[in-house]
Amino acid sequence: MTHTDTPLTGLDAVDWPALTHAYGPADDVPGHLRALCSPDPEERGKTLDELYGTIFHQGSRYPATAAAVPFLARMAADTSLPGRAAHLELLAALAIGYDEAHLPGGVDVAAWRQEAEEFLAQDPREVRAELDAWVEAAADDAERRRRDFHRTMFDHEQQREAVAAELGAYDAVRRELPALRGLLGDDEPAVRAAAAYLLAWFPEEAGRTLPDLLRLIDEEREPAVLAGALVAAGLLGGGELVDRLRAFLTAGQPVVRWAAATALARLGGGGAAGAVSTEVLAELVAAQAEPPPADFPGVLFHEGDLRGYTAASLVLLAGRFPDEALDAVTHALAAASGPACFPLARAALRLAFGEPGPDGAGPFAELDERRRHLVRTLAGLDAATWQWVNLWEIVGAWHLPTSRAALRAYAGLPEE
Template structure:
């Protein structure tokens, strides 16, 4: 299989920056994610998180890291693929809410020269905020987040492929809720080996009439989490037209734990679903 880190030498890391300075040290940390030593991998993951996704912010180097993290998750020989995927998700999505509508206009107004000047101020000036207004730095942060998101969007087909992999399917399903879907993605979600997580993502996708039929069939599935997430997803999609069987599930059943890959509790999802229905 192709080396997932092939191409590291082709990236001009010394021209990029992370939260702590020049990004020349990023390639070695990425290589450490393949180490046979668990402590080395854990340390590299922690370091990358603090440098590339520092306190929730993206940086000039963040987008450049994305394709290598995707390649690492894509390779079944990579250890600890779940936390690597968690880092990938953080870089690409951050703490964006759902439903997600990308709005990067402020960042897109900056030119390449503007971004270079922001970087110079942040890393070479003793008092950067005395030399430029705060809005200038905030716009750059939006642009770097936009670059990371767009880098992540380029790999949607990989995320859809992971839906058949029990190790990362649930996380992949959640990640796909943040990107426009096509029929191939929808088909992969419907066939996912993590159906509860996939159901919630299907609830956030507009269109695709086949999804409603699939979710309605899931109301009779065995596991409660699959049935409950199908009811939630149908409520998101249909509102007041929610079938009675789905409404009964939401009202009468005690919510199970949230499916893997999602931070919101199932009780929270049920509350959102009932609000969407009008209750």
């Protein structure tokens, strides 16, 4: 920006009515962006909710999403404006959707770009033929009905627009990173934390981002900000960071030790020699039992659910510590309820049975005791937790019964 520009310069030059979001023409977006500059925190909060509901509706992005990005980025960089950390968090959401889909490995942007390119090049008739074949290949009538519903609801043109909009939003945020990297040195801890979180999702920029993150790691005194920077560096870096990050396993603050272990688990999962040690395992097992407190500004990864993130990280240790990792996640699952169970159940099933496949878990009688204990733990979750479709889908991916009563019967537990 020049000295005469403002974060909203050029806002009225965008043809917003010609762009769309979740509810149609995006002519309301300029008003929302203006309201985000308000000194009134209540107005800003309501406006953020509106934007999350329109240009990021349930994780979807739209043609209007990328158009809003430059204005949000300029707001985040303008130190005269309030609420800048929230703007950075929104930018991260617009770029990648819900971050759980990219953890614990980070954004595989090369695969994302290739998949998008292949999908956009597909002939709609070929897509329809593949869907028809998929429906016909269903194992039974119930599965066939489920697949037929998906085929009926699938709109190829709408999906093409969604694929283009998602990648378009990601690249729009990426173009703003040169101006946002400097926020790692911002006076506000919440802004530094949000900047580290945002930068973690752009591996194509790692060569420029990692040096800044490492400087922040060397200088930061706020534990939660330091923890976020460690996780971000672990998501972007490689084996060259192992020795540098390992030193933080002995930090005085539990959240910093957790972050170092999380970063090293990811680096070890990528094949870095010596990254996964008994010290890494010990920190993750301890955090799985009792996640470390992360005071303001907090750790933003996995929406602040450190136990869920830890479970996903323990999956990366399965090659070296399979039994210890499964025991830790199963123990945490037994003490959880509601949506907090979802990442734990997914991680535990992955540790127990590998990736979902056609064979599933198999007969209960053929399972070893650790796997039986996991199934009994799942079947013992309270009825309120079993009301969530999310849990049905998770256990169903491993071909386990998708109701509490049926899973209890499978495990030989008494009816309730």
